[in-house]
Amino acid sequence: MRVLGLSSGTSHDGIDAALVDFSLPPGGDTLRARLLHHATTPYEPALRAAILAALPPHKVGLGDVCALDTRLGHAFARAATSALDAAGPAELVCSHGQTLFHAATDGTLQLGQPAWIAERTGLPVVADVRVRDVAAGGQGAPLVPVLDLMLLAGREGRWGAVNLGGIANLTVAVPDETCAYDTGPGNALIDAAALAVTGEPYDRGGALAASGTVRTELLDRLLVEPYYARNPPKSTGKELFSAAYLDGAGGYQPADLLATLTELTAATVGAELRRHRLDHVLVSGGGVRNRTLLKRLAARAPGVTFVPSDEFGLPADAKEAVLFALIGWLTWHGLPGAVPSATGANGGRLLGAVTPGAAPLRLPAPLTTLPRRLELE
Structure with missing residues:
Protein backbone atom coordinates (compact mmCIF):
# COMPACT_ATOMS: atom_id res chain seq x y z
CA MET A 1 0.00 0.00 0.00
CA PRO A 142 5.66 12.29 21.03
CA LEU A 143 4.22 10.06 18.31
CA VAL A 144 7.54 9.02 16.78
CA PRO A 145 8.10 6.07 19.20
CA VAL A 146 5.81 3.85 17.11
CA LEU A 147 8.37 4.20 14.31
CA ASP A 148 11.48 4.15 16.49
CA LEU A 149 10.50 1.03 18.42
CA MET A 150 9.67 -0.92 15.26
CA LEU A 151 12.86 0.24 13.56
CA LEU A 152 15.13 -0.62 16.51
CA ALA A 153 13.42 -3.85 17.57
CA GLY A 154 15.77 -6.78 18.20
CA ARG A 155 19.03 -4.83 18.05
CA GLU A 156 21.78 -5.67 20.50
CA GLY A 157 22.76 -3.09 23.07
CA ARG A 158 20.94 -0.21 24.71
CA TRP A 159 19.45 1.69 21.78
CA GLY A 160 17.59 4.94 21.68
CA ALA A 161 16.59 7.53 19.10
CA VAL A 162 16.79 11.31 19.26
CA ASN A 163 15.07 13.67 16.87
CA LEU A 164 16.62 17.14 16.87
CA GLY A 165 13.76 19.18 15.48
CA GLY A 166 12.52 22.48 16.87
CA ILE A 167 11.81 20.44 19.99
CA ALA A 168 14.08 17.49 20.79
CA ASN A 169 12.53 14.15 21.67
CA LEU A 170 13.98 10.88 22.90
CA THR A 171 12.80 7.30 22.47
CA VAL A 172 14.32 4.65 24.74
CA ALA A 173 14.12 1.33 22.88
CA VAL A 174 15.50 -0.88 25.67
CA PRO A 175 13.22 -3.88 26.38
CA ASP A 176 11.27 -3.45 29.63
CA GLU A 177 12.43 0.19 29.83
CA THR A 178 10.70 1.66 26.79
CA CYS A 179 9.58 5.26 27.11
CA ALA A 180 9.68 8.44 25.08
CA TYR A 181 9.26 12.14 25.74
CA ASP A 182 10.29 15.62 24.67
CA THR A 183 13.56 16.55 26.35
CA GLY A 184 13.20 20.29 25.69
CA PRO A 185 14.39 22.63 22.96
CA GLY A 186 16.18 21.22 19.97
CA ASN A 187 16.64 23.98 17.43
CA ALA A 188 13.79 26.21 18.62
CA LEU A 189 15.78 28.65 20.75
CA ILE A 190 18.86 28.46 18.53
CA ASP A 191 16.77 29.40 15.50
CA ALA A 192 14.92 32.16 17.34
CA ALA A 193 18.19 33.71 18.46
CA ALA A 194 19.76 33.37 15.02
CA LEU A 195 16.82 35.16 13.46
CA ALA A 196 16.92 37.92 16.04
CA VAL A 197 20.65 38.64 15.90
CA THR A 198 21.56 37.79 12.29
CA GLY A 199 18.30 37.92 10.32
CA GLU A 200 18.94 34.35 9.16
CA PRO A 201 16.44 31.61 10.12
CA TYR A 202 19.11 29.35 11.63
CA ASP A 203 22.81 29.12 12.49
CA ARG A 204 24.09 27.34 9.38
CA GLY A 205 26.20 24.37 10.43
CA GLY A 206 26.51 25.88 13.91
CA ALA A 207 29.21 28.20 12.57
CA LEU A 208 28.31 31.22 14.70
CA ALA A 209 28.00 29.10 17.85
CA ALA A 210 31.40 27.55 17.13
CA SER A 211 32.99 31.01 17.19
CA GLY A 212 31.45 31.98 20.52
CA THR A 213 31.97 31.21 24.19
CA VAL A 214 29.40 29.48 26.39
CA ARG A 215 28.27 31.96 29.03
CA THR A 216 27.89 29.77 32.08
CA GLU A 217 25.82 32.28 34.06
CA LEU A 218 23.19 32.30 31.27
CA LEU A 219 23.35 28.54 30.81
CA ASP A 220 22.88 27.94 34.53
CA ARG A 221 19.88 30.26 34.55
CA LEU A 222 18.29 28.47 31.62
CA LEU A 223 18.89 25.03 33.12
CA VAL A 224 16.66 25.74 36.11
CA GLU A 225 13.61 25.59 33.81
CA PRO A 226 11.09 23.37 35.73
CA TYR A 227 10.22 21.37 32.60
CA TYR A 228 13.52 19.51 32.75
CA ALA A 229 12.82 18.16 36.24
CA ARG A 230 9.36 16.83 35.36
CA ASN A 231 9.03 13.08 35.03
CA PRO A 232 7.71 11.63 31.77
CA PRO A 233 5.34 11.24 30.12
CA LYS A 234 5.74 14.86 29.10
CA SER A 235 5.74 16.96 25.98
CA THR A 236 6.37 20.59 25.19
CA GLY A 237 6.52 23.05 22.32
CA LYS A 238 6.95 26.67 21.39
CA GLU A 239 4.22 27.57 23.84
CA LEU A 240 7.10 27.41 26.31
CA PHE A 241 10.27 27.61 24.24
CA SER A 242 9.32 30.57 22.07
CA ALA A 243 11.39 33.62 21.15
CA ALA A 244 9.91 35.30 24.25
CA TYR A 245 11.78 32.73 26.35
CA LEU A 246 14.96 34.65 25.53
CA ASP A 247 13.75 37.97 26.91
CA GLY A 248 16.53 39.33 29.06
CA ALA A 249 19.30 37.59 27.11
CA GLY A 250 19.87 40.49 24.73
CA GLY A 251 23.03 41.75 26.39
CA TYR A 252 25.24 38.99 25.05
CA GLN A 253 27.35 38.96 21.92
CA PRO A 254 25.55 37.03 19.12
CA ALA A 255 28.20 34.29 18.94
CA ASP A 256 28.16 33.82 22.73
CA LEU A 257 24.35 33.68 22.80
CA LEU A 258 24.26 31.03 20.06
CA ALA A 259 27.04 29.04 21.73
CA THR A 260 25.12 29.05 25.01
CA LEU A 261 21.81 28.02 23.48
CA THR A 262 23.52 25.25 21.51
CA GLU A 263 25.07 24.05 24.77
CA LEU A 264 21.62 24.15 26.41
CA THR A 265 20.24 21.69 23.86
CA ALA A 266 23.31 19.46 24.14
CA ALA A 267 23.19 19.54 27.94
CA THR A 268 19.49 18.71 28.25
CA VAL A 269 19.52 15.95 25.63
CA GLY A 270 22.83 14.55 26.87
CA ALA A 271 21.55 14.36 30.44
CA GLU A 272 18.67 12.14 29.33
CA LEU A 273 20.95 9.85 27.31
CA ARG A 274 23.10 9.37 30.41
CA ARG A 275 20.04 8.87 32.59
CA HIS A 276 18.96 5.89 30.50
CA ARG A 277 22.52 4.57 30.05
CA LEU A 278 22.18 4.37 26.29
CA ASP A 279 25.13 3.27 24.19
CA HIS A 280 23.70 3.63 20.65
CA VAL A 281 21.48 6.50 19.52
CA LEU A 282 19.80 6.93 16.16
CA VAL A 283 19.83 10.66 15.44
CA SER A 284 17.65 12.58 12.97
CA GLY A 285 16.05 15.97 12.38
CA GLY A 286 17.41 19.28 11.16
CA GLY A 287 19.84 19.43 14.07
CA VAL A 288 22.02 16.73 12.50
CA ARG A 289 23.28 19.42 10.12
CA ASN A 290 24.46 21.56 13.02
CA ARG A 291 28.01 20.27 13.45
CA THR A 292 28.57 22.29 16.61
CA LEU A 293 25.45 20.85 18.24
CA LEU A 294 26.49 17.28 17.42
CA LYS A 295 30.01 17.91 18.73
CA ARG A 296 28.68 19.31 22.00
CA LEU A 297 26.13 16.51 22.31
CA ALA A 298 28.88 13.92 21.94
CA ALA A 299 30.85 15.70 24.68
CA ARG A 300 27.80 15.69 26.96
CA ALA A 301 27.14 11.96 26.36
CA PRO A 302 30.54 10.25 26.36
CA GLY A 303 30.51 6.63 25.28
CA VAL A 304 27.39 7.00 23.15
CA THR A 305 27.66 6.05 19.49
CA PHE A 306 25.52 8.39 17.37
CA VAL A 307 24.16 6.77 14.22
CA PRO A 308 22.58 9.04 11.57
CA SER A 309 19.16 7.72 10.58
CA ASP A 310 20.36 7.83 6.97
CA GLU A 311 22.39 4.69 7.75
CA PHE A 312 19.08 2.90 8.40
CA GLY A 313 17.75 4.00 5.02
CA LEU A 314 15.79 6.83 6.64
CA PRO A 315 16.95 10.29 5.53
Whole structure:
Protein backbone atom coordinates (compact mmCIF):
# COMPACT_ATOMS: atom_id res chain seq x y z
CA MET A 1 0.00 0.00 0.00
CA ARG A 2 1.41 3.37 -1.03
CA VAL A 3 0.90 6.08 1.59
CA LEU A 4 1.95 9.71 1.32
CA GLY A 5 3.00 11.25 4.64
CA LEU A 6 3.02 15.03 5.07
CA SER A 7 4.46 16.95 7.99
CA SER A 8 5.64 20.35 9.09
CA GLY A 9 7.43 20.54 12.40
CA THR A 10 8.13 23.13 15.06
CA SER A 11 10.67 24.90 12.84
CA HIS A 12 7.76 26.05 10.64
CA ASP A 13 9.94 26.24 7.55
CA GLY A 14 8.14 24.00 5.08
CA ILE A 15 6.27 20.79 4.35
CA ASP A 16 8.08 17.45 4.25
CA ALA A 17 6.55 14.77 2.03
CA ALA A 18 7.41 11.06 1.90
CA LEU A 19 5.78 8.47 -0.34
CA VAL A 20 6.19 5.04 1.23
CA ASP A 21 5.19 1.64 -0.14
CA PHE A 22 4.26 -0.65 2.76
CA SER A 23 3.88 -4.43 2.54
CA LEU A 24 3.15 -6.99 5.24
CA PRO A 25 3.56 -10.67 4.32
CA PRO A 26 0.62 -12.82 5.48
CA GLY A 27 1.23 -13.95 9.04
CA GLY A 28 4.46 -11.99 9.27
CA ASP A 29 5.49 -9.61 12.04
CA THR A 30 7.82 -7.46 9.91
CA LEU A 31 6.37 -4.53 8.00
CA ARG A 32 8.46 -3.71 4.97
CA ALA A 33 8.66 -0.11 3.81
CA ARG A 34 10.15 1.25 0.61
CA LEU A 35 10.77 5.00 0.55
CA LEU A 36 9.87 5.95 -3.00
CA HIS A 37 10.21 9.69 -2.77
CA HIS A 38 10.83 12.45 -0.26
CA ALA A 39 11.02 16.20 -0.68
CA THR A 40 10.54 19.44 1.21
CA THR A 41 8.38 22.27 -0.07
CA PRO A 42 9.43 25.50 1.68
CA TYR A 43 6.67 27.77 2.90
CA GLU A 44 6.28 30.96 0.94
CA PRO A 45 7.67 33.85 3.03
CA ALA A 46 4.24 35.43 3.55
CA LEU A 47 2.74 32.17 4.78
CA ARG A 48 5.64 31.47 7.13
CA ALA A 49 5.31 35.00 8.50
CA ALA A 50 1.59 34.39 9.10
CA ILE A 51 2.36 31.14 10.95
CA LEU A 52 4.96 32.81 13.15
CA ALA A 53 2.56 35.69 13.87
CA ALA A 54 -0.09 33.19 15.04
CA LEU A 55 2.16 31.31 17.45
CA PRO A 56 2.22 31.96 21.20
CA PRO A 57 2.71 34.40 22.79
CA HIS A 58 1.06 36.38 19.98
CA LYS A 59 -2.68 36.98 20.09
CA VAL A 60 -4.71 36.06 17.02
CA GLY A 61 -8.39 36.29 16.10
CA LEU A 62 -10.61 33.42 14.98
CA GLY A 63 -10.89 34.92 11.51
CA ASP A 64 -7.12 34.81 11.17
CA VAL A 65 -7.06 31.20 12.43
CA CYS A 66 -9.71 30.21 9.87
CA ALA A 67 -7.84 31.92 7.04
CA LEU A 68 -4.56 30.31 8.09
CA ASP A 69 -6.22 26.88 8.23
CA THR A 70 -7.32 27.36 4.62
CA ARG A 71 -3.98 28.74 3.43
CA LEU A 72 -2.16 25.82 5.03
CA GLY A 73 -4.67 23.39 3.53
CA HIS A 74 -3.85 24.74 0.08
CA ALA A 75 -0.11 24.55 0.82
CA PHE A 76 -0.34 20.92 1.97
CA ALA A 77 -2.49 20.08 -1.08
CA ARG A 78 0.15 21.56 -3.39
CA ALA A 79 2.92 19.64 -1.62
CA ALA A 80 0.89 16.43 -1.97
CA THR A 81 0.25 16.84 -5.69
CA SER A 82 3.88 17.77 -6.27
CA ALA A 83 5.02 14.53 -4.59
CA LEU A 84 2.47 12.44 -6.47
CA ASP A 85 3.42 14.05 -9.79
CA ALA A 86 7.07 13.24 -9.10
CA ALA A 87 6.72 9.69 -7.77
CA GLY A 88 3.44 8.24 -8.97
CA PRO A 89 0.12 7.38 -7.36
CA ALA A 90 -0.79 6.66 -3.75
CA GLU A 91 -3.80 5.12 -2.04
CA LEU A 92 -3.84 7.26 1.08
CA VAL A 93 -2.50 10.52 2.48
CA CYS A 94 -1.73 11.14 6.13
CA SER A 95 -1.19 14.79 6.98
CA HIS A 96 0.02 16.03 10.33
CA GLY A 97 -0.59 19.64 9.40
CA GLN A 98 1.08 22.53 11.18
CA THR A 99 0.96 22.71 14.96
CA LEU A 100 -0.16 26.11 16.22
CA PHE A 101 -0.71 25.14 19.84
CA HIS A 102 0.11 22.08 21.89
CA ALA A 103 -0.44 21.92 25.63
CA ALA A 104 -2.05 18.49 26.08
CA THR A 105 -4.28 19.38 29.06
CA ASP A 106 -5.50 22.49 27.22
CA GLY A 107 -5.68 20.71 23.87
CA THR A 108 -3.65 20.48 20.72
CA LEU A 109 -4.27 22.31 17.44
CA GLN A 110 -2.88 21.47 14.02
CA LEU A 111 -3.97 23.54 11.02
CA GLY A 112 -4.06 22.61 7.33
CA GLN A 113 -7.62 21.65 6.45
CA PRO A 114 -7.43 18.11 4.97
CA ALA A 115 -10.46 18.63 2.73
CA TRP A 116 -8.28 20.67 0.38
CA ILE A 117 -5.84 17.75 0.10
CA ALA A 118 -8.66 15.26 -0.55
CA GLU A 119 -10.27 17.54 -3.11
CA ARG A 120 -7.05 18.15 -5.01
CA THR A 121 -5.69 14.57 -4.96
CA GLY A 122 -8.93 12.57 -4.89
CA LEU A 123 -7.42 10.45 -2.10
CA PRO A 124 -8.70 9.80 1.42
CA VAL A 125 -6.77 11.76 4.04
CA VAL A 126 -6.01 10.82 7.65
CA ALA A 127 -5.47 14.00 9.67
CA ASP A 128 -5.85 15.52 13.15
CA VAL A 129 -3.80 12.65 14.49
CA ARG A 130 -2.90 13.87 17.99
CA VAL A 131 -6.22 14.71 19.61
CA ARG A 132 -7.51 11.15 20.12
CA ASP A 133 -4.51 10.32 22.27
CA VAL A 134 -5.13 13.50 24.29
CA ALA A 135 -8.78 12.49 24.73
CA ALA A 136 -7.55 9.16 26.12
CA GLY A 137 -5.52 10.92 28.79
CA GLY A 138 -2.27 11.18 26.84
CA GLN A 139 0.03 14.01 25.85
CA GLY A 140 -0.62 13.56 22.13
CA ALA A 141 3.17 13.54 21.79
CA PRO A 142 5.66 12.29 21.03
CA LEU A 143 4.22 10.06 18.31
CA VAL A 144 7.54 9.02 16.78
CA PRO A 145 8.10 6.07 19.20
CA VAL A 146 5.81 3.85 17.11
CA LEU A 147 8.37 4.20 14.31
CA ASP A 148 11.48 4.15 16.49
CA LEU A 149 10.50 1.03 18.42
CA MET A 150 9.67 -0.92 15.26
CA LEU A 151 12.86 0.24 13.56
CA LEU A 152 15.13 -0.62 16.51
CA ALA A 153 13.42 -3.85 17.57
CA GLY A 154 15.77 -6.78 18.20
CA ARG A 155 19.03 -4.83 18.05
CA GLU A 156 21.78 -5.67 20.50
CA GLY A 157 22.76 -3.09 23.07
CA ARG A 158 20.94 -0.21 24.71
CA TRP A 159 19.45 1.69 21.78
CA GLY A 160 17.59 4.94 21.68
CA ALA A 161 16.59 7.53 19.10
CA VAL A 162 16.79 11.31 19.26
CA ASN A 163 15.07 13.67 16.87
CA LEU A 164 16.62 17.14 16.87
CA GLY A 165 13.76 19.18 15.48
CA GLY A 166 12.52 22.48 16.87
CA ILE A 167 11.81 20.44 19.99
CA ALA A 168 14.08 17.49 20.79
CA ASN A 169 12.53 14.15 21.67
CA LEU A 170 13.98 10.88 22.90
CA THR A 171 12.80 7.30 22.47
CA VAL A 172 14.32 4.65 24.74
CA ALA A 173 14.12 1.33 22.88
CA VAL A 174 15.50 -0.88 25.67
CA PRO A 175 13.22 -3.88 26.38
CA ASP A 176 11.27 -3.45 29.63
CA GLU A 177 12.43 0.19 29.83
CA THR A 178 10.70 1.66 26.79
CA CYS A 179 9.58 5.26 27.11
CA ALA A 180 9.68 8.44 25.08
CA TYR A 181 9.26 12.14 25.74
CA ASP A 182 10.29 15.62 24.67
CA THR A 183 13.56 16.55 26.35
CA GLY A 184 13.20 20.29 25.69
CA PRO A 185 14.39 22.63 22.96
CA GLY A 186 16.18 21.22 19.97
CA ASN A 187 16.64 23.98 17.43
CA ALA A 188 13.79 26.21 18.62
CA LEU A 189 15.78 28.65 20.75
CA ILE A 190 18.86 28.46 18.53
CA ASP A 191 16.77 29.40 15.50
CA ALA A 192 14.92 32.16 17.34
CA ALA A 193 18.19 33.71 18.46
CA ALA A 194 19.76 33.37 15.02
CA LEU A 195 16.82 35.16 13.46
CA ALA A 196 16.92 37.92 16.04
CA VAL A 197 20.65 38.64 15.90
CA THR A 198 21.56 37.79 12.29
CA GLY A 199 18.30 37.92 10.32
CA GLU A 200 18.94 34.35 9.16
CA PRO A 201 16.44 31.61 10.12
CA TYR A 202 19.11 29.35 11.63
CA ASP A 203 22.81 29.12 12.49
CA ARG A 204 24.09 27.34 9.38
CA GLY A 205 26.20 24.37 10.43
CA GLY A 206 26.51 25.88 13.91
CA ALA A 207 29.21 28.20 12.57
CA LEU A 208 28.31 31.22 14.70
CA ALA A 209 28.00 29.10 17.85
CA ALA A 210 31.40 27.55 17.13
CA SER A 211 32.99 31.01 17.19
CA GLY A 212 31.45 31.98 20.52
CA THR A 213 31.97 31.21 24.19
CA VAL A 214 29.40 29.48 26.39
CA ARG A 215 28.27 31.96 29.03
CA THR A 216 27.89 29.77 32.08
CA GLU A 217 25.82 32.28 34.06
CA LEU A 218 23.19 32.30 31.27
CA LEU A 219 23.35 28.54 30.81
CA ASP A 220 22.88 27.94 34.53
CA ARG A 221 19.88 30.26 34.55
CA LEU A 222 18.29 28.47 31.62
CA LEU A 223 18.89 25.03 33.12
CA VAL A 224 16.66 25.74 36.11
CA GLU A 225 13.61 25.59 33.81
CA PRO A 226 11.09 23.37 35.73
CA TYR A 227 10.22 21.37 32.60
CA TYR A 228 13.52 19.51 32.75
CA ALA A 229 12.82 18.16 36.24
CA ARG A 230 9.36 16.83 35.36
CA ASN A 231 9.03 13.08 35.03
CA PRO A 232 7.71 11.63 31.77
CA PRO A 233 5.34 11.24 30.12
CA LYS A 234 5.74 14.86 29.10
CA SER A 235 5.74 16.96 25.98
CA THR A 236 6.37 20.59 25.19
CA GLY A 237 6.52 23.05 22.32
CA LYS A 238 6.95 26.67 21.39
CA GLU A 239 4.22 27.57 23.84
CA LEU A 240 7.10 27.41 26.31
CA PHE A 241 10.27 27.61 24.24
CA SER A 242 9.32 30.57 22.07
CA ALA A 243 11.39 33.62 21.15
CA ALA A 244 9.91 35.30 24.25
CA TYR A 245 11.78 32.73 26.35
CA LEU A 246 14.96 34.65 25.53
CA ASP A 247 13.75 37.97 26.91
CA GLY A 248 16.53 39.33 29.06
CA ALA A 249 19.30 37.59 27.11
CA GLY A 250 19.87 40.49 24.73
CA GLY A 251 23.03 41.75 26.39
CA TYR A 252 25.24 38.99 25.05
CA GLN A 253 27.35 38.96 21.92
CA PRO A 254 25.55 37.03 19.12
CA ALA A 255 28.20 34.29 18.94
CA ASP A 256 28.16 33.82 22.73
CA LEU A 257 24.35 33.68 22.80
CA LEU A 258 24.26 31.03 20.06
CA ALA A 259 27.04 29.04 21.73
CA THR A 260 25.12 29.05 25.01
CA LEU A 261 21.81 28.02 23.48
CA THR A 262 23.52 25.25 21.51
CA GLU A 263 25.07 24.05 24.77
CA LEU A 264 21.62 24.15 26.41
CA THR A 265 20.24 21.69 23.86
CA ALA A 266 23.31 19.46 24.14
CA ALA A 267 23.19 19.54 27.94
CA THR A 268 19.49 18.71 28.25
CA VAL A 269 19.52 15.95 25.63
CA GLY A 270 22.83 14.55 26.87
CA ALA A 271 21.55 14.36 30.44
CA GLU A 272 18.67 12.14 29.33
CA LEU A 273 20.95 9.85 27.31
CA ARG A 274 23.10 9.37 30.41
CA ARG A 275 20.04 8.87 32.59
CA HIS A 276 18.96 5.89 30.50
CA ARG A 277 22.52 4.57 30.05
CA LEU A 278 22.18 4.37 26.29
CA ASP A 279 25.13 3.27 24.19
CA HIS A 280 23.70 3.63 20.65
CA VAL A 281 21.48 6.50 19.52
CA LEU A 282 19.80 6.93 16.16
CA VAL A 283 19.83 10.66 15.44
CA SER A 284 17.65 12.58 12.97
CA GLY A 285 16.05 15.97 12.38
CA GLY A 286 17.41 19.28 11.16
CA GLY A 287 19.84 19.43 14.07
CA VAL A 288 22.02 16.73 12.50
CA ARG A 289 23.28 19.42 10.12
CA ASN A 290 24.46 21.56 13.02
CA ARG A 291 28.01 20.27 13.45
CA THR A 292 28.57 22.29 16.61
CA LEU A 293 25.45 20.85 18.24
CA LEU A 294 26.49 17.28 17.42
CA LYS A 295 30.01 17.91 18.73
CA ARG A 296 28.68 19.31 22.00
CA LEU A 297 26.13 16.51 22.31
CA ALA A 298 28.88 13.92 21.94
CA ALA A 299 30.85 15.70 24.68
CA ARG A 300 27.80 15.69 26.96
CA ALA A 301 27.14 11.96 26.36
CA PRO A 302 30.54 10.25 26.36
CA GLY A 303 30.51 6.63 25.28
CA VAL A 304 27.39 7.00 23.15
CA THR A 305 27.66 6.05 19.49
CA PHE A 306 25.52 8.39 17.37
CA VAL A 307 24.16 6.77 14.22
CA PRO A 308 22.58 9.04 11.57
CA SER A 309 19.16 7.72 10.58
CA ASP A 310 20.36 7.83 6.97
CA GLU A 311 22.39 4.69 7.75
CA PHE A 312 19.08 2.90 8.40
CA GLY A 313 17.75 4.00 5.02
CA LEU A 314 15.79 6.83 6.64
CA PRO A 315 16.95 10.29 5.53
CA ALA A 316 17.13 12.65 8.50
CA ASP A 317 14.88 15.23 6.84
CA ALA A 318 12.28 12.61 5.88
CA LYS A 319 11.77 10.87 9.22
CA GLU A 320 8.72 12.84 10.39
CA ALA A 321 6.99 12.45 7.01
CA VAL A 322 7.74 8.71 7.01
CA LEU A 323 6.31 8.56 10.54
CA PHE A 324 3.00 10.01 9.40
CA ALA A 325 2.90 7.70 6.40
CA LEU A 326 3.26 4.85 8.91
CA ILE A 327 0.54 6.28 11.16
CA GLY A 328 -1.75 6.55 8.13
CA TRP A 329 -1.09 2.88 7.28
CA LEU A 330 -1.77 1.85 10.88
CA THR A 331 -5.04 3.79 11.08
CA TRP A 332 -6.17 2.40 7.73
CA HIS A 333 -5.61 -1.14 9.04
CA GLY A 334 -7.28 -0.59 12.41
CA LEU A 335 -4.09 -0.46 14.50
CA PRO A 336 -3.10 2.04 17.20
CA GLY A 337 -0.56 4.67 16.18
CA ALA A 338 0.62 5.92 19.57
CA VAL A 339 2.62 4.20 22.31
CA PRO A 340 0.84 4.61 25.67
CA SER A 341 4.07 4.34 27.67
CA ALA A 342 5.30 7.38 25.75
CA THR A 343 2.21 9.59 25.72
CA GLY A 344 0.61 8.50 28.98
CA ALA A 345 -2.70 7.56 27.35
CA ASN A 346 -5.02 5.00 28.91
CA GLY A 347 -4.25 2.62 26.05
CA GLY A 348 -3.46 2.44 22.37
CA ARG A 349 -5.85 4.34 20.12
CA LEU A 350 -6.48 4.58 16.40
CA LEU A 351 -5.30 8.04 15.46
CA GLY A 352 -6.89 10.67 13.30
CA ALA A 353 -10.06 11.38 11.40
CA VAL A 354 -10.51 10.29 7.78
CA THR A 355 -11.64 12.71 5.08
CA PRO A 356 -12.97 10.72 2.10
CA GLY A 357 -11.46 11.17 -1.32
CA ALA A 358 -13.24 11.06 -4.66
CA ALA A 359 -14.43 7.47 -4.18
CA PRO A 360 -16.43 5.87 -1.33
CA LEU A 361 -14.32 4.71 1.59
CA ARG A 362 -13.44 1.03 1.46
CA LEU A 363 -11.23 0.09 4.39
CA PRO A 364 -9.57 -3.33 4.51
CA ALA A 365 -10.39 -5.86 7.20
CA PRO A 366 -8.64 -4.63 10.35
CA LEU A 367 -5.47 -6.32 11.50
CA THR A 368 -5.36 -7.69 15.01
CA THR A 369 -1.65 -7.45 15.77
CA LEU A 370 0.79 -4.58 15.40
CA PRO A 371 3.85 -5.57 13.35
CA ARG A 372 6.86 -5.93 15.62
CA ARG A 373 9.53 -4.74 13.22
CA LEU A 374 9.87 -2.24 10.42
CA GLU A 375 12.42 -2.86 7.67
CA LEU A 376 13.27 0.04 5.39
CA GLU A 377 14.41 -0.85 1.92
